[in-house]
Amino acid sequence: DAMVIQNPRYQVTQFGKPVTLSCSQTLNHNVMYWYQQKSSQAPKLLFHYYDKDFNNEADTPDNFQSRRPNTSFCFLDIRSPGLGDAAMYLCATSRDRGTYEQYFGPGTRLTVT
Amino acid sequence: QKEVEQNSGPLSVPEGAIASLNCTYSDRGSQSFFWYRQYSGKSPELIMFIYSNGDKEDGRFTAQLNKASQYVSLLIRDSQPSDSATYLCAVRGSGAGSYQLTFGKGTKLSVIP
Numbered sequence: 069d070a071m072v073i074q075n076p077r078y079q080v081t082q083f084g085k086p087v088t089l090s091c092s093q094t095l096n097h098n099v100m101y102w103y104q105q106k107s108s109q110a111p112k113l114l115f116h117y118y119d120k121d122f123n124n125e126a127d128t129p130d131n132f133q134s135r136r137p138n139t140s141f142c143f144l145d146i147r148s149p150g151l152g153d154a155a156m157y158l159c160a161t162s163r164d165r166g167t168y169e170q171y172f173g174p175g176t177r178l179t180v181t
Numbered sequence: 182q183k184e185v186e187q188n189s190g191p192l193s194v195p196e197g198a199i200a201s202l203n204c205t206y207s208d209r210g211s212q213s214f215f216w217y218r219q220y221s222g223k224s225p226e227l228i229m230f231i232y233s234n235g236d237k238e239d240g241r242f243t244a245q246l247n248k249a250s251q252y253v254s255l256l257i258r259d260s261q262p263s264d265s266a267t268y269l270c271a272v273r274g275s276g277a278g279s280y281q282l283t284f285g286k287g288t289k290l291s292v293i294p
């Protein structure tokens with residue numbers, strides 16, 4: 069089945085220790101998104117890739133970076149995680165940026181100790 | 182600033198009843214509207230999308246859109262305990278932000294057996 073996969077599902081990191089979260093998709097969608105969701109809050113868009121074109125949201129901290137080496141994979145790098153970065157990180161894809169719906173992966177729960 | 186408003190709930194309905202979830206949005210130019218279901222600790226799952234005024238039915242779910250009133254709703258017929266979840270309304274806006282989904286904070290639904 070075509071799907072969006074995220075690894076790991078749970079990640080524990082230490083304060084200030086860099087961490088990388090992974091997303092892959094078999095849908096062959098052009099657009100990949102990274103969201104941050106904290107408890108009882110709406111998902112917050114961090115950035116997205118439209119093919120190889122990176123689009124950062126204006127209020128995304130510089131501490132968050134992303135890479136998309138090919139169509140299938142996208143990575144979220146947190147350079148120096150703080151306690152406030154503990155959240156669920158959601159990867160989503162859509163066929164294009166227009167009307168098309170977004171499909172989410174299962175998410176990675178990040179804990180910062 | 183584009184906003185999507187939902188009643189946070191919890192909304193409690195007895196098993197077998199109709200659950201009605203409501204959402205209003207501020208961007209009059211919004212083009213497409215999505216309902217996601219999110220179980221506790223899980224990622225959002227797309228259950229309905231609607232682009233045109235009127236009703237769209239899929240099984241037990243009906244999405245209703247009224248662009249003049251900037252209002253979108255989700256009806257769940259014959260509610261089951263397994264429908265107990267948070268329902269997120271998401272709206273794709275117009276103009277430069279048209280790639281972006283703006284999410285409401287969600288309505289928590291509880292179906293009582």
